[in-house]
Amino acid sequence: MFERDNETSADAALRAGLAGLPYPEPSPDFSAHILVKLRRQPTKRIDFWSWTGSLCAPAVGALVVMLLLIHWTMQQPFPMPAQRTGVHSTQEALNHMLQTRPLSADALQLSRELFAPDPAPVKTDPENEKKTRPGRRSDRGAHSRA
Amino acid sequence: MFVLRKERVWDTPFPATAAMDPEEDRRVALARAGDENACAWLIERYRDRAVRLAAHVLRRPSEAEDVAQEAFLKAFHHLSAFRGDGRFYTWLYPIILRLCLDRKRLARWDTETPSQRAGEELEAADDGRLAEDTLNRLLVGQLMDQLSPPLRAALVLRELEGLEYEEIARVLDIPVGRVRWRLNQARARFRELWIVALQETNHV
Numbered sequence: 001m002f003e004r005d006n007e008t009s010a011d012a013a014l015r016a017g018l019a020g021l022p023y024p025e026p027s028p029d030f031s032a033h034i035l036v037k038l039r040r041q042p043t044k045r046i047d048f049w050s051w052t053g054s055l056c057a058p059a060v061g062a063l064v065v066m067l068l069l070i071h072w073t074m075q076q077p078f079p080m081p082a083q084r085t086g087v088h089s090t091q092e093a094l095n096h097m098l099q100t101r102p103l104s105a106d107a108l109q110l111s112r113e114l115f116a117p118d119p120a121p122v123k124t125d126p127e128n129e130k131k132t133r134p135g136r137r138s139d140r141g142a143h144s145r146a
Numbered sequence: 147m148f149v150l151r152k153e154r155v156w157d158t159p160f161p162a163t164a165a166m167d168p169e170e171d172r173r174v175a176l177a178r179a180g181d182e183n184a185c186a187w188l189i190e191r192y193r194d195r196a197v198r199l200a201a202h203v204l205r206r207p208s209e210a211e212d213v214a215q216e217a218f219l220k221a222f223h224h225l226s227a228f229r230g231d232g233r234f235y236t237w238l239y240p241i242i243l244r245l246c247l248d249r250k251r252l253a254r255w256d257t258e259t260p261s262q263r264a265g266e267e268l269e270a271a272d273d274g275r276l277a278e279d280t281l282n283r284l285l286v287g288q289l290m291d292q293l294s295p296p297l298r299a300a301l302v303l304r305e306l307e308g309l310e311y312e313e314i315a316r317v318l319d320i321p322v323g324r325v326r327w328r329l330n331q332a333r334a335r336f337r338e339l340w341i342v343a344l345q346e347t348n349h350v
Contacts, residue, residue: 009340010336010337010340011333013278013340014282014286014289014333014336015305016279016282017279017282017283017284017286018202018301018302018305018306019306020282020283021202021283021286021287021290022207022283023197023198023201023210024201024208024210025194025197026193026194026197027211030189030211031186031189031190031193034185034189034222035189038182038222039182
C-alpha cells in the first residue's frame with residue numbers, strides 16, 4: 001500500500017518535474033526563417049535543372065546526329081567483294097603485310113610472289129621439290145639470321 | 147541568446163488522442179499544394195512543442211531551435227509522402243527525434259545541460275528546504291541526464307505530449323512492448339532518485 005502510494009506520488013512528481021523543465025522559447029523570426037528557406041527551394045531546383053539542361057543539350061544533340069549517321073550508313077548498299085579488282089586487292093594485301101609483318105626475307109619473298117605474274121605450270125623433280133620445301137634446317141637458319 | 151520558459155504554456159495536455167482536426171487537415175492539404183500561409187499556420191501551431199521536444203531530448207537548449215526549424219523544413223519538403231492518416235505531429239515528431247538522435251550520435255557536446263542551472267537554483271535556496279516543484283524539476287533534470295536519448299524521447303512523448311503507447315511506438319518506430327519497457331525503466335529510475343531525495347530532505 002505504501003509502495004503504491006509512493007509510486008503514484010513519484011509519477012506525479014515526474015510529470016510535474018517534466019512540465020517544469022526549462023526549455024528555450026522560439027525566437028520571433030522562427031517561422032519567417034523556415035518560410036524563407038522554403039521559398040528558396042524551388043529556385044534552387046530551377047537552377048539545378050537549367051544547369052543540367054545546358055550540360056546535357058550538346059550531348060543529346062551529338063547523340064541524335066550520331067544516330068542519324070548510323071541510320072544513313074545502314075541504308076547504303078555494301079560493296080560486293082566481286083567488284084574489287086585483282087590488282088586492288090593485291091595492293092591492299094601488300095600494304096597490310098608491310099604494315100603488320102616485319103620486313104624479313106620471308107616477307108619480301110612473299111611480296112615478290114604476290115606481284116609476280118602467274119607462272120606456267122612446270123614439271124619439277126620430286127627430289128628437287130624436297131630441297132626447296134620450307135622447313136629445312138638451312139631455311140630455318142636463314143630465317144633466324146634475318 | 148534564448149529565453150528560458152519555466153512555466154507550462156499549455157493548460158490542457160496535448161490532444162494526441164483527439165479526433166482528426168478538419169481544420170488541420172485542410173491546412174496540411176494546402177501546405178502540400180505549396181500554400182505558404184498554411185505552412186505558417188502549421189509552424190505557429192507546433193513550433194513551441196517542437197522546440198520543447200528537441201530541447202528535452204537533446205538536453206542542449208541552444209540547439210533545440212535549429213533542430214526544430216530543420217525538422218519543419220524536412221516535414222514540408224516531404225509532405226507529399228504524408229498520407230494524412232494521422233495528425234501533423236505524427237509526421238513532424240519522428241523527424242525531430244531522428245534529427246536529435248543524429249546530433250547526439252555526433253557527440254559534439256557534453257556540457258550545457260539544465261543540471262547546471264539546477265545547481266545554481268540549489269545554491270540559491272537559502273533556507274535549506276527546496277520548494278516541491280523546484281525539487282521535482284531538479285530530480286527530473288538529473289534523471290533526464292542519466293537516461294539515453296530514446297528513453298528521454300519516450301518519456302517526454304508520454305508525460306508531456308500525452309501520446310498513447312501505440313502513437314509513441316509509431317513515432318519512435320519500435321514495438322509497443324519496447325515503449326512500455328522504456329517507460330517503466332525511466333519511471334523506476336526516477337522513483338529511486340525521488341525516494342533518495344525525499345529521505346535526504348527529511349534529514350535536513
